[in-house]
Amino acid sequence: MATARPGWSRRAQYGLFFSFLAVMAGIIVGVILLTLSLVAPQQFERVRGAALDVTGPVAGALHEVTATASGIFTGAGNYWDAAGQNADLKRERAAMLQRMVEAKAIFQENQQLKATLQLRERERTTIAAGRIVGSSFNSPRRFAILSAGTSDGVRVGMPVRSPSGLVGRIVDAGTLASRVLLVSDRASIVPARLLRSGIPVIAQGRGDGTMDVRPLEVGRNPFKRGDIITTSGTGGLYPPLVPIARIVKLEDDGAVALPLADPAKTSFAIVEPPFEPAAVAVESAAPESEAP
């Protein structure tokens, strides 16, 4: 296009030249749009939502197929060594029953203590439940597609969790599906604390399925392998005491943790409203720099 001379035909020459101009225009438009979507991501909310509505249901339908197929295989696998598994499960169940009774007692005590302190118990509502049906494939960013959208009441910024732990938060919402920024994304920073000691920590994604955990107070490394970290509720977005990750590797000034809610295995995830909407509103009044 750029330098070719196709011959003496004016028409062919102009055709080539205009196609060159068109491609240049494409590049310029692309760069402008890219800048816009990095600076002001909400510009493209609607069109990205529409695209999600196309892919979400497709992924959801395909998900059923793969889930059924893998279910058949694991189902067959369960018959293997069934007696051994049965014995294990019985032993586990006995232990769990004991723990459950203890937990119930603690819960009651907790209720009484809260009553004496007159702490207002916040009602935890669920906005929507959906399946995690897909994810970003090739990108340094970690997103997942959730099969619940604005028609279910999902809005951008809401936290997403699964039974096993925190999944992330909504960054794009379509009518039928939405995109979740996973906790393992580099841009996801979750205020957290160690379950064992209550030490406040910061959990940031590493972009490869794991998270970096650092204590807020500089000093001795408080982590041990196997420690569970949970949300602390600081910041007002995530509800407190949602398990996030398990420490798998210690580092000099922190640790590497593996999210408990593995999005590849999580089938259902629920969307909750921001924990303290007032606090989040104040935060988001300041310009947000995160782009999807």
Place this chain on the structure above:
Amino acid sequence: MVRAALGPPRGQIGRGPSRFAAYLPAATVVAASLLAALPIVSTNGWYPDFGYLVFISWRLLRADPWPPWWGAPLGFVNDLFTGYPVGFSIALWSATMLALDLVDRRTMWRDYWIEWVLAAVLIAIDEWLQWRVAKVVDAAPPITKMIPALVISICLFPAFAWIVSRIDAWRLGR
């Protein structure tokens, strides 16, 4: 074309290009972009950029699979379905069309190895730009984390090139 002529004549009288031959390449690129809807949850992002791989496979196979300016709309579709920041693939794919035109002018001959090297360079640029864009919003992992994805994409390119060449032969009725 030349490669097909090397094969034995297959006596298919009356076979011509398929009806949508002009639009089939672009359609396959969109289909590849739509692979992002596969119900696979990747925690490390090592999957290739399917849309881009098919895009450069077509462009390396032929100089005119689509008018040059189609790079922009095709990139837009890819951006929407893969969740890249809008504009990323628009700019990259348009620039790819331009760059490969210049390369076509410079290279004296082409073979599989040169195509593979070209594709590797383009894929590396793609991965690096993605990393750079993620860095702008403070979400970039260390760049060494991008190497597995890059190697996998480069190794997969011949497979995509082969599939595209088969589709090309089919669409032209050869």
